[in-house]
Amino acid sequence: QKEVEQDPGPLSVPEGAIVSLNCTYSNSAFQYFMWYRQYSRKGPELLMYTYSSGNKEDGRFTAQVDKSSKYISLFIRDSQPSDSATYLCATSQGGSTLGRLYFGRGTQLTVWP
Amino acid sequence: KAGVTQTPRYLIKTRGQQVTLSCSPISGHRSVSWYQQTPGQGLQFLFEYFSETQRNKGNFPGRFSGRQFSNSRSEMNVSTLELGDSALYLCASSVSGEQYFGPGTRLTVT
Numbered sequence: 001q002k003e004v005e006q007d008p009g010p011l012s013v014p015e016g017a018i019v020s021l022n023c024t025y026s027n028s029a030f031q032y033f034m035w036y037r038q039y040s041r042k043g044p045e046l047l048m049y050t051y052s053s054g055n056k057e058d059g060r061f062t063a064q065v066d067k068s069s070k071y072i073s074l075f076i077r078d079s080q081p082s083d084s085a086t087y088l089c090a091t092s093q094g095g096s097t098l099g100r101l102y103f104g105r106g107t108q109l110t111v112w113p
Numbered sequence: 114k115a116g117v118t119q120t121p122r123y124l125i126k127t128r129g130q131q132v133t134l135s136c137s138p139i140s141g142h143r144s145v146s147w148y149q150q151t152p153g154q155g156l157q158f159l160f161e162y163f164s165e166t167q168r169n170k171g172n173f174p175g176r177f178s179g180r181q182f183s184n185s186r187s188e189m190n191v192s193t194l195e196l197g198d199s200a201l202y203l204c205a206s207s208v209s210g211e212q213y214f215g216p217g218t219r220l221t222v223t
Contacts, residue, residue, distance in 0.1 A: 034211075034212075036214075042216060042217075043117075043203055043214035044156075046212065046214075049210070049211050088155075088156065094210070099169055099210075099212070100171070101158060102158070103155055103156035104155070106156075
C-alpha cells in the first residue's frame with residue numbers, strides 16, 4: 001500500500017465550479033501536509049502547507065486536514081482555465097525526516113471555459 | 114529571489130553510461146532533496162542533503178548517489194544507467210520544511 005493514495009482523475013469541470021481534490025494516507029505519524037500544482041513539463045509549485053489538522057485558506061484555495069480519518073482535501077473556488085494542471089498532495093513526518101515528502105500520484109484537472 | 118535551478122534541462126544517455134545532474138537551491142536554503150518522477154510511479158524520494166550531509170535516503174539502489182557542496186549546491190549521480198532510469202529528476206530546496214522545486218532534468222536512457 002502506498003503511503004499516500006490519490007485518485008488520478010482525470011477531473012473536468014466548467015469555469016466557475018468548485019473543485020474538490022482528495023487524498024488519504026496510511027501513516028498516523030505524518031504531521032505536515034502540502035498541496036502542489038504541476039503544469040505540463042514544469043516542476044511542482046507549492047500551493048498550500050499545513051501542520052496537523054484543521055483548515056487553511058489562501059485566496060480561492062482551501063486546504064483541509066482531518067488526521068482522525070487520515071484525509072486531506074483541497075478545495076478550489078471559482079475555478080479558472082488557468083487552474084488546469086495536475087494537483088499533487090504530499091505529507092511528511094517532520095523532525096529529522098522533514099525533508100522527505102511522500103506524494104500522491106496526482107489528480108489531473110481540466111477547467112473548461 | 115531566484116528560484117531553484119537545475120542543469121541540464123534535458124539529457125539523452127545510453128544504457129550503461131553514467132550521468133551527473135546539478136541543482137542550485139534558493140539562496141539561504143540549506144536543505145536539498147531529490148526526487149524521481151515517472152508516469153508509472155509518480156514522485157519518489159531519492160535523498161536529502163543538509164549542510165553537506167545526507168540526512169535522509171529513499172529506497173533506490175546504490176547506483177543513485179548525491180552530494181552537497183559548502184554553498185548548498187547539490188549534484189546527483191546515476192551510474193550504469195538502465196532504461197528504467199528514464200524520468201524527470203527534480204530537486205527541491207527548503208529552509209523550514211516548505212519545499213520549492215526546480216524545473217527538473219528530463220533524462221532519457223536509450
